[in-house]
Amino acid sequence: MEGVIDWLMESVGLAPLAWFGFVFIAAMGMASYTLGRIRALSFQYERLSPLRSSPTFHAIFLLVATIVPMIAIFLMLAVLEGPITRQLLITELPERLTILPRVQLNLYIETLQTLARQPEVSLASVFDEAARSRLIVLKAFVRLVGALLACLLGLAGFAVARKFQSADAHIQSYLERLLRSLFFASAAVAVAITLGIVLSLALEGLRFFSAVSPLDFLFGLTWNPQNNEAFGAVPLFFGTLVVALIAMTVSAPIGILSAIYLSEYASRRTRQTFKPAIEVLAGIPTVVYGFFAIIVIAPPIRSVAREVNSWSWTPDGFLAAQPNSVLAAGLVMGIMIIPFVSSLTDDALQAVPQDLKNGSLSLGSTQSEMIRFVVLPAAAPGIAAALLLAVSRAIGETMIVVMAAGQRAQITLDATSDITTVTAQIVTLLIGDSAFDSSKAMSAFALGGVLFLVTLLFNLVALRVVRRNGFSHG
């Protein structure tokens, strides 16, 4: 008997919580569904006429009322299971361990908890082995208590819902109202995400600004977060601007001209082949562009820069000729943005009424004159919006600059030097950090806040331009 209980506790402690919870939820759910249906059918037999809501709705209603509280409990269990078992174990550990510094003790228990998920690994120390089995048993105990609680709450929900059941109950409308609020809640999630972004950026940003003056941050010329001292972000803004500028210089003409070709010159078939081909560029992950920039674009730029340096009339070190360069990052980002510009421009061009085009052609203009003097002006707001969205995209792009632009915060017009940007710094500041207690880590949130506001501004303006001029995309 003892053995059976031990075995049971061990398997409960070792089982994945999701399965453990699923078993209970499924069992209770099936029971409540069946009972609800049987009860509804019994109403039907008593009345000998159809119910107001079908028995299936009755069953679903009871099912929902039963399993929702259970799911909530198991979700809580998933979060709290670790901390609770840890506390329980600490109370049982011998004193030689509990007097250890908190960090060490936590580390020890964390190791045990990791090992408790790998029963096949045997441990060298007998004590550790015993502590691990005890941990598993405690975990099982916590889970069983949690499961009991979940079942009780499930029963309570079932009982409450059962009170609502009657032959004339509007069960269907209850369910529909429930569904409706669920739908509304889902839509609200999007707002909650925005709120979360704003709050987290604002709170962490404010903490940062309590240590560093906002003026120093926005107008300071030195960026050196390593010693938690110099937080002047102007070099980062400059870097971001330069990269975005290069990217737009590449993508705006190529994107707009491509769209003109696809929309005005190309035959239907050519359009159907090349439009998706250009859009493939948008589907390539940005990390691939970053790699492409390092491997293919940066080396030739560097050797050209060195060649220029070796000319007799250029001073020594005229160009920085760094392995990472703002030019490489900007060019590749330009390629990445081409499809955004071209597809949004294409939408704008397509929206220009055919009558305008026909009128222009019938008055004797060539096709290019028609495009330049009629189509482009008509589509100008849409194209402007496309460019604004593209700029916003370029400012927020991260991987290409992290991989190819470099890490040095400097203000220079030399496109072959390495330079860092807002997004690249956010990644650098947070990549190895788990606790945000330093100004260094929190400055990432201030940078993120600036980034968020600037891109938001661009997007709002773009949307407004599009909306006011009656063109839509998407």
Added chain:
Amino acid sequence: MKALRRRRASENLFRCLSVGAVSLSIGMLALILFSVMNLSIRAFTHNAIEVELTLDGLSPAGSRVVDETPSNIATLNRLIHERIALALGRSPSDATAAAASPKPKLFAPIAASDMAAYVANRPELMGATRSYWIPLSSRLDLYLKGNSIEESIERFGSIDEGEALVRASDVVSGIYTLPVYAEFSQKLITERPGEKQIPKTLFIETDNAIFKVVDQRNDSLDLQLLAGVFADPAIPLRLRIVSRLESQRAISDQEIAEVNYLKDKGFIQTKFNSRIWTHADSTYPELAGVLSAIAGSMLTLVITALASVPIGIMAAIWLEELAPRNRATDFIEVNINNLAAVPPIVFGLLGAAVLLNFLGLPRSTPIAGGLVLACLTLPTVIIASRAALRAVSSDMRVAALSLGASRMQVVTDHVLPAAAPGIMTGVILGLARSLGETAPLLLIGMVVFIGEVPSGIADETTTLPVLIYKWSTGAERAWEPMTAAAIVILLLIMVLINLLLSYLRQRFER
């Protein structure tokens, strides 16, 4: 007439410019794909050493017991080194001695860990002789693939034919003297016109041995035996000219000799690199694989889908079918449109602040990564689903309402099924995009080194794009082709998803 010609010229110019823009875009796409694939080819094959091992001296419990794994790997390393030393022509006693202090390293010190794990569960292998393939160290692998060191090979068949080239009496402390004609020696010394003056290392290779030229005189060469068995360097000889001296390259002369010797003898062969598919990340490029990252990506994708798809579709239904037209609804709409254009990295900051710090989710795990990507994907799913719902003809709604269906029934029983293919397309596209997302995952710590395949959503892991980033920052040159290979795998997965998508779309449209 002149004006007409000018207008025609400008027409042609404009047309050429626009054609040029399209070709440039497509050309860039082709260049990206070509350069990545071209580079990745080097990583999909690798050179491996075949060793025939008789397993003994291993602890039978194998890797089951944590503490015994290192000692088993050490034992295996000793056995492998011994076999390689034998293959290189050393005497058995020398080989045993060489295995005790192995130098140079032809393979990674943990290359045998797989084998240790394999034999751990198979005690019957103890004492049995089987052949195993050990991946060659990535530096040497790149060298054999001809990607790291410039070298050229010349064949000679006419040096002092018939004469015993090396006299035993010349042997002083492992240095052999090879008498040669002055012209031959001269030929080695003088640089060919037009070549830059880069110091070179010369190797003389015969069928059974590889020598290094350590000194050069007018009528003789001093040779040092690096690999193989000493014999008269019989003709034909091969002369291997390696650019740069030993101190200026990452690969020693000894390693070059050993690797070439083993390759000639067939112990080293180029094989299909299956490790890249079947293994987790490693600190050694030759041992690394993408399996853990693919598993991590899939787990993350599942979380993303579970979190974003139902919520996204329900939100779209609310906005498109049920929401009253008022300011609050407008606000939600604007909000969603803006959220779709927020830079991904900002979602990473959200994840770091809210999911990790506030809610205390474990760092570097699929659950945290998946939720961050879900926030990122949600607006895309909502917008795509709304478009699909809007495309459903309103006749259907009116007809259903007129037959007495409730608003909810209209949605769930009629509009939603009709819009399902469109919704599915949008959802899959959104998820495919999230599969390639990197930046937000860096902020929640997914760029850690994880050498194991994750077993659950709360295990530390990485995802394929993050792995690509991590590999691209690797110091060794061998990471370059590995990164390209990982990119090819990522792109393949995305192509597969898109093929699936177009298949489903065709099926449902019928």
